[in-house]
Amino acid sequence: MSEAASPPIRDAATVLLVRRDGNEPAVLMGQRGAGAAFMPSKYVFPGGAVDAADASVPFASELAPGCLARIADFAAPGLGPALAAGAIRELWEETGLILGAPGAWPGPVPEGWRDFAATGHLPAAAALSFVFRAITPPGRPRRFDARFFLADAAAIAGDPDDFARASDELSHLHWVPLGAARRLNLPFITEVVLGEVAAHLKGAPVEDGVPFFDNSGSVPAFRRLV
Template identity: 35%
Template sequence: MTRRMDGLTRKEVDKAESKDFALGGKPMRPKDAATLILLDKRGGQHFVLMGRRHMRHAFMPGRFVFPGGRTDPTDSRIPVHADLHPAVAEKLAAPTRITRARAKAIAMSAVRETCEEAGLLIGVRAPFSTRSPHWREFAENGIRPSLDGLRYVARAITPPGRVRRYDTRFLAAWRDDVACELPDGGSTDELEEIVWLPIADAMQAEIPAITRTILDDLQYRLTHDPELNPGGPVPFYSLRGDRFVKLLT
């Protein structure tokens, strides 16, 4: 089992991810995406929320993953109770210096996908209305989305040679940030077998190689920064030349 991806050659990365991605396709730029790592502390252990992707997916079929997906730029126009913490927003914008609206859209997509895939609404109980059908559950349940509890913990760009490529930002939040849990779960069938797992157990589950690497980083950070204070170091993974490398931003 490959414990970490940083330092692997491109050939080694392709082998490590051979069950996670459909290879091939034309050269393409990675699309913005976001995922949310929900954390819960019980009895001195940190648990994470994960769900299994259906086998029909070309992207990480059958793997346990965090809720997440492609960023929708229109999410930047959705009103929130509180915006990203300034230190988180600054980190999210670096090193490519994306706009504030794009940073908000990335964070909001993680919140929206967590609702759609897991039925968990991040925010506060307050009047909320929107014309966007993607945020209907928030309006119907009187939950105003909020971003101030989110923490930016990692970034990874899918290597070339895959049929899909994403520039994924990994955000984290605590279970206490969930204002509402839908009784029937999420509105999509993207994930099944949604479970809370101790981080150590999650790292032994059927998860993508990059997810295992990021969980390893997260466990280390929680050991030294158990509250996940905003503005902490963010590992950034990408293929540079013939080597998959880790940079701290």
């Protein structure tokens, strides 16, 4: 596929949910279907494209100002909250887990959020920490400008092992110890993000900025969002 014929780049959000109640930290992952158009059979974190309705979702708590500032680098106004909402919605849809706090929605609930709202929760973005950004290279059937958010499983409302309300988009949902996660069938960028998260969980500072793999053009670039 030529660069001219490459599909449009869509904003996307992904959640790295980390559980720390075992011998070592574990991340929540699932496997995409063998027939999926994007990353078939790969183990990934919950996530997906941002929907238009995500921009107007009310929150029980907002993203931290530092996260918003880093996202704002070359971003459309208001994209930060939409990304946070998209991350929480995708986590709910693909795993059935609620990153939210009890609360009533102040007005009509967008169609894509009705099942979430029916649980009696508002999305809680304060638990999310922006840790990585990557744009899918040209030549792929789908391209995303993906922001990766880290969140502690302690922020989940309910049982973190209860996937009964998950969709069928991801199979084999389970908590994977960090040491074992990199031995799964992973996309390249997922391996890179896992390495960054492992360092972050060991106390590596984030003052140097959020890593950004920029494949928006024909020449890939790496920089940090400060």
